[in-house]
Amino acid sequence: MLFMPHHFETALSLKNVGRRFGNRWVFRHITFEVKKGECAALVGPNGSGKTTLLRVLATLLTPHEGEGTVCGASLTHAPRRARRHLGYLPATERGFFPRLTGQENLYLHGYLRGQSRSTISARLDELREIGALDEALRTPFFLASSGMRQLLHLARVAQARPGLYLLDEPTRSLDAATAPAVWTLVKRLAHDGAVVLASHSEEECRALDARIVDTRAFAERAA
Amino acid sequence: MILAWGFLLKKNFRDLGKNPFWVLCAEMLASATGLAVYWFTSRAIGPALSFGGDFFSYVVWGELALMIPLTLWNGAALQVKSATHDGTLEVFLTLPSPISLLLSAQTVALLPRELLRIAVTLALAAGIFGLRVTPVGLAGFALWQLAAVPFFLGLGVLGAAVLVTFQRGSSALAHAGTLLSVLAGVYFPLTAVPERLAEVSRRLSPFTALVEGVRGALEGRLALASLLTLFSLGLFVIAAGIAALESSFVTLRRRGDPLCFSES
Numbered sequence: 001m002l003f004m005p006h007h008f009e010t011a012l013s014l015k016n017v018g019r020r021f022g023n024r025w026v027f028r029h030i031t032f033e034v035k036k037g038e039c040a041a042l043v044g045p046n047g048s049g050k051t052t053l054l055r056v057l058a059t060l061l062t063p064h065e066g067e068g069t070v071c072g073a074s075l076t077h078a079p080r081r082a083r084r085h086l087g088y089l090p091a092t093e094r095g096f097f098p099r100l101t102g103q104e105n106l107y108l109h110g111y112l113r114g115q116s117r118s119t120i121s122a123r124l125d126e127l128r129e130i131g132a133l134d135e136a137l138r139t140p141f142f143l144a145s146s147g148m149r150q151l152l153h154l155a156r157v158a159q160a161r162p163g164l165y166l167l168d169e170p171t172r173s174l175d176a177a178t179a180p181a182v183w184t185l186v187k188r189l190a191h192d193g194a195v196v197l198a199s200h201s202e203e204e205c206r207a208l209d210a211r212i213v214d215t216r217a218f219a220e221r222a223a
Numbered sequence: 224m225i226l227a228w229g230f231l232l233k234k235n236f237r238d239l240g241k242n243p244f245w246v247l248c249a250e251m252l253a254s255a256t257g258l259a260v261y262w263f264t265s266r267a268i269g270p271a272l273s274f275g276g277d278f279f280s281y282v283v284w285g286e287l288a289l290m291i292p293l294t295l296w297n298g299a300a301l302q303v304k305s306a307t308h309d310g311t312l313e314v315f316l317t318l319p320s321p322i323s324l325l326l327s328a329q330t331v332a333l334l335p336r337e338l339l340r341i342a343v344t345l346a347l348a349a350g351i352f353g354l355r356v357t358p359v360g361l362a363g364f365a366l367w368q369l370a371a372v373p374f375f376l377g378l379g380v381l382g383a384a385v386l387v388t389f390q391r392g393s394s395a396l397a398h399a400g401t402l403l404s405v406l407a408g409v410y411f412p413l414t415a416v417p418e419r420l421a422e423v424s425r426r427l428s429p430f431t432a433l434v435e436g437v438r439g440a441l442e443g444r445l446a447l448a449s450l451l452t453l454f455s456l457g458l459f460v461i462a463a464g465i466a467a468l469e470s471s472f473v474t475l476r477r478r479g480d481p482l483c484f485s486e487s
Binding site for chain 1: 226231238315318325477479
């Protein structure tokens with residue numbers, strides 16, 4: 001079995017969560033739960049708050065109202081404990097040290113999460129079934145293509161094996177040959193943990209059996 | 224964290240250049256050029272100086288004394304800027320480890336490079352330019368450097384907290400470091416400046432006590448009490464720095480400023 005089960009039922013719980021920048025509310029009164037084994041897809045147009053919500057869940061931004069928990073740990077009162085249970089794929093190509101290879105970067109992140117060398121090595125071996133990952137692991141990050149960088153970010157998140165995976169557009173920059181392997185991986189992540197992802201493609205999310213959360217409603221409520 | 228530190232170390236050396244041999248050659252050339260300038264200046268003006276004439280030893284030991292402290296002074300702020308630039312900060316902020324610890328570890332990982340620079344400079348200064356190096360003096364120098372690490376690391380982390388909170392200040396921090404190091408008596412003794420300025424330097428520049436301590440140690444006076452005071456004060460400063468940096472990131476998360484999230 002690739003991923004070990006986590007001992008929790010509710011991976012994410014949000015009650016009336018809101019976030020603003022200055023006086024402008026991006027979203028308000030967001031209430032929903034994601035159970036273990038579930039995948040929720042935030043779908044909506046640009047600017048509807050998908051990435052901001054994922055950043056709030058990743059503890060990069062503090063919610064301005066309401067309360068959220070990740071695997072029982074409060075996002076506001078115990079963010080460090082919440083971070084132990086989450087893995088965040090940002091909507092950026094950067095995020096690794098440019099002169100280290102993909103593999104060196106992933107080892108570094110594994111060590112920072114307290115994993116041993118053998119654990120990291122075993123987990124990376126399991127992820128090598130995504131064919132293009134091999135080349136990404138060997139390449140210095142500054143020479144890696146956009147697709148390779150995206151795969152490295154996915155591998156970083158997957159090797160951490162948190163309870164909740166937060167994925168901002170997981171197949172961004174990936175070619176048609178690699179994207180299906182990534183969706184398969186996302187399915188597996190959702191099976192053993194829980195996934196909240198942001199995407200522009202409702203079709204792909206439905207194919208994943210994901211629960212669709214329409215973020216257009218966020219903007220309406222914030223207004 | 225120790226294993227991660229190994230990779231940070233590797234990253235720092237790789238950032239210097241691809242080939243270690245050429246990196247070492249570049250270091251030697253830079254050191255030799257600086258030393259030659261001081262040596263010829265010392266020969267030209269030495270006899271006219273009021274403090275014994277050995278300008279070369281005076282400046283070289285002064286500069287060596289401040290290599291590590293200045294790296295630590297600027298280090299954490301530079302790490303914040305560099306992590307913002309390469310996007311690693313956004314990823315690090317989602318890790319369970321405290322961000323202040325990560326940035327401090329990254330700063331400390333710069334020290335082996337500085338140790339290499341010190342070793343190269345010392346070897347060239349002693350081997351080619353005749354700098355007098357005694358085992359006792361060297362041991363005293365090393366002890367003062369070691370004792371100063373927590374203090375200057377803490378000041379650097381405090382500086383990084385200011386940078387994160389106000390989103391500016393890294394240049395001011397670097398300029399302040401240069402100014403305070405000059406005032407610490409690296410290039411001229413404090414007796415050469417007006418008494419009031421010397422007094423200000425003794426009170427304000429954190430580098431002054433270190434430079435004076437190192438010079439004393441080279442003459443065989445270790446000043447153990449001052450050394451222990453600097454070390455103990457350093458533990459307090461580093462604790463204050465870490466608390467300030469963590470608090471600055473809490474503020475940043477609340478505000479959501481683009482400093483750390485430059486693509487937002």
